Every structure is written in structure tokens, then in C-alpha cells.
Amino acid sequence: METEKQEELLKVNNLAISFYNKSGEVQAVRGITYTLHKGEVLGIVGESGSGKSVSSHGILRLTPDTGKVKSGEILFHGKDILKMSKKELQELRGNKIAMIFQDPMTSLDPLFTVEYQLDESLKKHTKLDAQARKKRMIELLNLVGINQPERRVKQYPYEFSGGMRQRVMIAMALSCDPELLIADEPTTALDVTIQAQIVELLKELKDKLGMAIIFITHDLGVVSEICDKIIVMYAGKIVEEGTSRQIFYERKHPYTEGLLASVPKLDTDSSEKLKPIKGNPPDMSCVKPGCAFAPRCGCAMQICVREEAPECELNETHNVSCWQIIKKAMEGQVTANGKE
Numbered sequence: 001m002e003t004e005k006q007e008e009l010l011k012v013n014n015l016a017i018s019f020y021n022k023s024g025e026v027q028a029v030r031g032i033t034y035t036l037h038k039g040e041v042l043g044i045v046g047e048s049g050s051g052k053s054v055s056s057h058g059i060l061r062l063t064p065d066t067g068k069v070k071s072g073e074i075l076f077h078g079k080d081i082l083k084m085s086k087k088e089l090q091e092l093r094g095n096k097i098a099m100i101f102q103d104p105m106t107s108l109d110p111l112f113t114v115e116y117q118l119d120e121s122l123k124k125h126t127k128l129d130a131q132a133r134k135k136r137m138i139e140l141l142n143l144v145g146i147n148q149p150e151r152r153v154k155q156y157p158y159e160f161s162g163g164m165r166q167r168v169m170i171a172m173a174l175s176c177d178p179e180l181l182i183a184d185e186p187t188t189a190l191d192v193t194i195q196a197q198i199v200e201l202l203k204e205l206k207d208k209l210g211m212a213i214i215f216i217t218h219d220l221g222v223v224s225e226i227c228d229k230i231i232v233m234y235a236g237k238i239v240e241e242g243t244s245r246q247i248f249y250e251r252k253h254p255y256t257e258g259l260l261a262s263v264p265k266l267d268t269d270s271s272e273k274l275k276p277i278k279g280n281p282p283d284m285s286c287v288k289p290g291c292a293f294a295p296r297c298g299c300a301m302q303i304c305v306r307e308e309a310p311e312c313e314l315n316e317t318h319n320v321s322c323w324q325i326i327k328k329a330m331e332g333q334v335t336a337n338g339k340e
């Protein structure tokens with residue numbers, strides 16, 4: 001199992017995506033690099049506007065026409081998705097990589113039964129005949145925890161609750177047996193109990209099916225249970241990357257600290273006060289020099305407003321881009337591998 005995990009599935013290399021409108025360039029994603037191994041779950045966290053969705057939709061080349069990939073590579077099994085032909089891309093979408101979104105109603109057609117929509121998906125992505133598709137549909141609905149699937153498959157999306165609709169969407173996404181599932185804020189529209197159930201379901205599915213997952217969320221609390229590793233994005237960049245444990249217990253970036261302080265913790269007294277991060281994320285149409293978080297950072301130094309911090313490798317799995325940490329590493333207060 002361990003060796004299987006180490007097989008590289010996706011490598012995003014220095015990816016930069018901008019949008020162009022009348023007032024100029026919006027630098028949504030500014031050179032991000034990360035690797036996802038087979039069967040691994042990666043959390044991408046950050047406040048609204050940090051570039052989580054744009055970077056992840058870019059993997060399936062779903063960037064809107066006003067956007068442009070300025071640089072980078074997106075290697076899937078070593079092959080650059082950005083250079084794939086239309087035919088290869090079609091094969092990839094839905095067959096190897098599937099995506100689920102925040103609001104299943106935008107992806108499910110209210111006018112058709114779940115049976116019809118699942119059948120269309122199976123027709124598109126498999127070579128199964130009508131009878132085998134019917135069987136597979138029931139299997140899929142069972143897999144995602146929908147009771148009485150034979151009855152419920154005949155229903156329309158509006159007859160399902162929000163959590164159940166998300167389960168139907170997950171069933172549709174699984175209809176092609178993807179190697180990678182991109183889940184873009186899949187639980188945000190749901191209430192807390194249902195959120196936890198959907199996260200639990202994704203965890204079970206990952207263990208059963210061995211697929212890799214990219215889980216996008218603004219809520220660090222949601223990903224603690226499911227992710228092997230987490231990248232923290234701010235203003236289109238990765239400011240910290242580490243294993244789930246490192247991000248929760250050994251986090252170093254003040255922004256990661258702020259994000260954690262602003263979400264309710266499941267294991268502590270709920271009366272503990274939440275501390276939202278003061279200020280707002282920067283306007284990405286006029287990016288200033290220096291660290292983008294500096295204006296909101298309680299420990300910013302002069303250099304932070306002048307120059308962007310290079311990535312500091314604390315160890316094999318933990319990287320952070322922050323001048324404070326570089327300073328501490330130089331003073332011997334933080335152990336780093338020496339690579340900056």
C-alpha cells in the first residue's frame with residue numbers, strides 16, 4: 001500500500017493563471033507547484049479569492065475564456081494536460097478525473113430523474129449495456145449511502161435533500177471510476193452534521209476505491225479528518241504546505257495560524273472565541289511587491305513589504321514562505337533543511 005501511494009499521479013508545476021478584463025490583469029494564480037500521489041488526499045485551503053478554484057479547474061482546462069494559463073505544466077501520469085488534444089482531454093474529463101461542486105443543483109438537471117442522469121453518465125463513460133447500467137446505477141447509489149436505491153433512482157433532484165443530492169453527484173462522478181476526484185467546496189452549502197457525513201463518505205470511498213482526491217475548502221476544520229496533506233493558498237500562491245499533522249500541530253505561517261483560529265475546533269470547548277483574520281485579501285488586479293499577507297500580518301517586518309519570501313523547506317514534507325520563519329531558521333530557533 002505504501003509503495004502504491006508513492007506513485008506520482010499529478011504534478012502541478014509553476015502554474016500561473018490570469019484573467020484579463022477592461023481594467024487589466026487579475027493574477028488569480030501566481031506560480032503554484034505541488035505533487036499528488038496515487039490514492040492521496042490533498043486539501044487546498046484559503047479564504048475566498050485565494051485561487052483555489054481557478055487553480056483546480058485549470059487541471060481540467062475549465063478556465064473561462066477571459067482567463068489564460070500564463071505559465072506552467074499540469075502533468076497527469078507525466079503527460080501535460082495543457083498540451084493535450086481535444087480528444088485526449090475528453091477522455092481525461094470524466095474518465096480519469098471527475099469533479100464535484102458546491103451546489104449539486106447546478107450540475108443536476110431538475111427536469112430529469114436521477115435514473116436518466118446517471119444513465120446518461122454511464123452511457124458516456126462506459127461500454128455497459130442497458131441492463132448492466134441499471135445494475136451499476138443501483139451499486140453506485142448503494143456505494144454513496146442512498147437507501148432504497150431502486151425507488152429513489154426514479155425520483156427527481158428536488159425530491160432529495162441537499163446532502164442526498166451531493167451523494168447523487170458523487171455517484172455520478174464515480175460512474176467512470178476516476179483516478180482523481182476534484183471536490184470543490186463539496187460541503188459548504190450543507191449544515192454541519194451533513195458536512196461531516198459527506199466528508200466521512202469521501203473518506204470511505206477513497207479507502208474502498210483507492211482514488212486520489214483534491215478537496216477544496218475555505219474551512220480548515222473540514223479537511224482535518226480526510227487529508228493526507230494540505231496546501232494553504234493566499235493571494236494566488238502557496239504560503240504553506242505540509243502533512244495534515246504538520247498544518248494542524250506544527251504550522252508556521254501566520255496566515256495558516258489565522259485560518260485555524262477563525263474556524264470552530266471540534267475537539268475544544270465550543271465557547272472558545274473564534275478570531276477572524278483582520279482585514280481583507282488583496283485586490284489581485286494590482287498586486288503589490290512583498291508578501292501579500294504583510295498588511296494583515298501581526299508579525300510583519302520591513303522586508304515583508306519589500307520582498308516576497310522564498311520557499312523555506314523545513315523538512316521533506318513541510319514548506320513555508322515567510323520571512324519570520326526564515327529569520328528564525330537562521331537564528332537556529334526553527335529547524336530547516338537549509339533550502340530556500
Ligand SMILES: Nc1ncnc2c1ncn2[C@@H]1O[C@H](COP(=O)(O)OP(=O)(O)OP(=O)(O)O)[C@@H](O)[C@H]1O
Nearest residue numbers: 019026028047048049050051052053054055064284
Ligand atoms: N472569470 C473570472 N474573471 C475574472 N476574475 C476571476 C474570474 N474567476 C476568478 N477570478 C478571480 O480570481 C481570483 C481567484 O478566484 P478563485 O475562485 O480561484 O478563488 P477561491 O479561493 O476558489 O475562492 P472561493 O472560495 O470564493 O471560490 C479572485 O481574485 C477572483 O476574483
